[in-house]
Amino acid sequence: MGKIFKDDASVLVNDDPIGxxxxxxxxxxxxxxxxxxxxxxxxxxxxxxxxxxxxxxFQILDKQNHIHPGDIFMIPPHTRNKYYPDAKNPWSYRWIGLRGTNVKKVLARCGLSPEHYVIHHKVDPQLESLFEKVYDHFQKDHELMALGSAYYLLDYLSNNVRNARLDHLSPGELYFHSVLNYIHKNYFNNITVSDIAAAANIDRTYVFKLFQKYMDMSPSQYLQHYRLDKACVLLRKSSLSITDIGYAVGFQHSPYFTKLFTQYMGVTPSEYRKEFMQFGGDDNFSSP
Incomplete structure (x- = not known):
């Protein structure tokens, strides 16, 4: 087999983030x-x-995975890891590195999380081409095009590769996927753990066990955190009142929403919005 790349290895780095x-x-x-x-x-x-x-x-947290062509594997931050080529059939691979407060959530939608570091996939020319496009734009200093290609790559993982992976999940993983999907589509309604269990056709106790296993928190805590994260987005990006935002993300009582938000974020909803709006004002407008 001939060489895959022009050089044996290449790495490109950008330490000047847009956001x-x-x-x-x-x-x-x-x-x-x-x-x-x-x-x-x-x-x-x-x-x-x-x-x-x-x-x-690829070895992470004392668990070793045998990687074949088409497989994807992820290394999270601050995690001990070891990976190396097979002596008789050494691998070739491409990679991208990501930083940011939203990366964990984005990767979770692709099926990559602290519980699932590897996706066993088939050889996929489309996926290889997407990795190549990210590199090519990066190399030419087309930063926004490289970033756009990275999002396109992750969207492909989420909507194509991840769906194929669901066929290989255990029954527990499939139930958990179903539960998360229900929460993400109904968080703004007045749903309970019993509603979540009924939607997945499982017992409430089993729902608690799944969340303890895969999230190390209760389903109520996860639902609460998910709603508060959505509230943060609305506080930054909408002109809705704080009361209306609380209702929009599923909280029935405004004082309770404010109390939980303050505990979760360390500031009140009003202070959170003010900090964001002040930042935007300083960045875009001159003082009178």
Missing amino acids: NEFHLCECGYEECRPTKPYEFIPIDYWVIHYCISGEGF
Whole structure:
């Protein structure tokens, strides 16, 4: 087999983010030679690899995965990890590195989370092409095009690769996926844990067990946090009153919403909105 890339390896880095929510900080590729296993120093950003050819091994939290062509594996921030090529059939792969407050949520929609580091997938020319486009735009200093291509890549993972992965989930994972899907589509209604269990056709106790296993929190806590995250978006991006925002994300009583929001964010909804609006004002308008 001939060389896949022009060089054995290349890495591109951008340490000047446009914003703090989602930043494409790195991308690259490597055509590996057989090496001895060694542990990598934990990094402070997320990295998603796509294996193009060959084989290798990825170990994280003492769990080893055998990686084949088409597989995707993720390294989260501040996590010990080890990965290396198969000695007889060394792999080649592309990767992107991401920083930002929204990266974890975006990757979760792609089926990548602290509970699921690997997606076993088929060889996918479309996915390889998307990784390549990110690199090409990055290399040409087309920062916004590279960022757009990264979003396109992740959308492809979410709507194509992730759906294929659901066929290989355990019964518990499938139930949990169903529960999350119900919450995400109905969080603004006055839903309860019993409603969530009924929608998934499982017992309330089992719902609690699933959330403890996959989220280390109760379903009520997850629903509450999800609603408050949605409230943050509305406070930043809408002119709705605080009372209306509370109702819009599923809270029936405004004082209770304000109390929970203050506990969750460390500031009141009014203070949160004021900080954001003040930042926008200083950035875009001159003082009178």
